[in-house]
Amino acid sequence: MEAFLNNLPKLAKDKHKDNKTFFTKLKKKPPKQLDYIMQELHEEEFKKTDCLTCANCCKTTGPLFTDKDIQRIAKHFKQKPQQFIDSYLRLDEDNDYVLQSVPCTFLGADNYCSIYDVRPKACAEFPHTNRKKFQQISNLTLKNVAICPAAFNIVEKMKALIK
Ligand code: SF4
Ligand code: SF4
Numbered sequence: 310m311e312a313f314l315n316n317l318p319k320l321a322k323d324k325h326k327d328n329k330t331f332f333t334k335l336k337k338k339p340p341k342q343l344d345y346i347m348q349e350l351h352e353e354e355f356k357k358t359d360c361l362t363c364a365n366c367c368k369t370t371g372p373l374f375t376d377k378d379i380q381r382i383a384k385h386f387k388q389k390p391q392q393f394i395d396s397y398l399r400l401d402e403d404n405d406y407v408l409q410s411v412p413c414t415f416l417g418a419d420n421y422c423s424i425y426d427v428r429p430k431a432c433a434e435f436p437h438t439n440r441k442k443f444q445q446i447s448n449l450t451l452k453n454v455a456i457c458p459a460a461f462n463i464v465e466k467m468k469a470l471i472k
Pocket of ligand 1: 358359360361363364365366367435436456457458459460
């Protein structure tokens with residue numbers, strides 16, 4: 310996994326043009342069974358990908374925290390939402406709450422998330438490859454393939470499958 314992770318930014322860069330062309334075409338004419346295809350590809354990939362040997366998403370990029378996330382996690386820490394915000398979050402250029410720093414402060418040395426049961430929705434859904442209408446998040450996916458080995462593999466399989 311480590312060698313793949315080290316190589317991933319370069320691999321993703323090499324595929325970027327191809328991927329962009331593929332997603333532009335996909336957006337124009339998504340196959341009827343795209344939701345089903347993505348579900349299958351996602352499940353197949355995550356059967357063999359062990360996120361605990363990776364955690365690259367938690368190490369290199371953080372989630373957006375919605376109001377609901379903040380309320381839920383603050384409650385978990387028995388804090389007021391504002392206290393939680395002051396301790397861990399900042400507003401980004403789009404006015405969304407994000408982590409003050411990465412790797413995520415809730416990530417343990419063993420790659421376990423210390424707030425797993427109450428983690429942000431964006432963490433639970435990352436890399437969003439089983440999302441319905443997957444073609445709508447192609448810009449995000451173009452970025453995620455450089456971070457997430459599973460997303461990279463899924464997009465490669467999509468390209469082979471959907472012509
Ligand atoms: S979701 Fe992707 S980047 Fe995150 S730990 Fe799993 S394989 Fe790694
Ligand atoms: S909250 Fe948990 S799952 Fe989300 S980035 Fe931090 S360690 Fe990873």
